[in-house]
Amino acid sequence: MSDRKGFTVWFTGLSGAGKSTLAEALSERMKTGALAHEILDGDVVRTNLSKGLGFSKEDRDTNIRRIGFVANLLTRHGVPVLTAAISPYKAIREECRAMIGDDKFVEVHVHAPVEVLIERDTKGLYKKAIAGEIKEFTGISDPYEEPENPHVRVRTHEQSIEESLEDIWNHLIERGFIPNAHSQSA
Numbered sequence: 001m002s003d004r005k006g007f008t009v010w011f012t013g014l015s016g017a018g019k020s021t022l023a024e025a026l027s028e029r030m031k032t033g034a035l036a037h038e039i040l041d042g043d044v045v046r047t048n049l050s051k052g053l054g055f056s057k058e059d060r061d062t063n064i065r066r067i068g069f070v071a072n073l074l075t076r077h078g079v080p081v082l083t084a085a086i087s088p089y090k091a092i093r094e095e096c097r098a099m100i101g102d103d104k105f106v107e108v109h110v111h112a113p114v115e116v117l118i119e120r121d122t123k124g125l126y127k128k129a130i131a132g133e134i135k136e137f138t139g140i141s142d143p144y145e146e147p148e149n150p151h152v153r154v155r156t157h158e159q160s161i162e163e164s165l166e167d168i169w170n171h172l173i174e175r176g177f178i179p180n181a182h183s184q185s186a
Helices: 019-032 042-048 057-076 090-100 114-120 125-130 161-174 181-185
Strands: 008-012 038-041 081-084 105-111 152-155
Touching: 008 019, 008 057, 008 090, 019 038, 019 042, 019 081, 019 105, 019 161, 038 042, 038 057, 042 057, 057 081, 057 090, 090 105, 105 161, 114 125, 152 161
Parallel strands: 008 081, 008 105, 038 081, 105 152
Antiparallel strands: none
């Protein structure tokens, strides 16, 4: 167990793009391979660690910084971490990357066009934001700074969950974070 590598897979993207879905799918695959890990979902962290924060830039940065702090603690103790948070601002994502360490950080941009997300709108948030009922909504009235060079970019409007998961899984194998299928069965 002492040779376990901690790492953080940082899922970023607009609301409804599939961050949590992909984090859960990756978690299931990791469980199948008996790879212990933790998930830090943005909605769950907001409820438990960031209660009371709003959606101003300062509050969003504080929330993401808290996720990064916890991810760093776990990662440096050999625990793989999957985060799923919009994390709209490049500077705070880069701050978290620097805190965790570039050699242990995997940025996954979960992309789908806003038009597709408005159609999906499972929570009804985009409709409320467009109607002006929700202020400071990322992608509508607040900016989202897309990663320029993420380690992995998945396009959930063009790829199935399984195809997106394969892209992420293969990257993790290439980086040496998880054993490939041959060494898992040995």
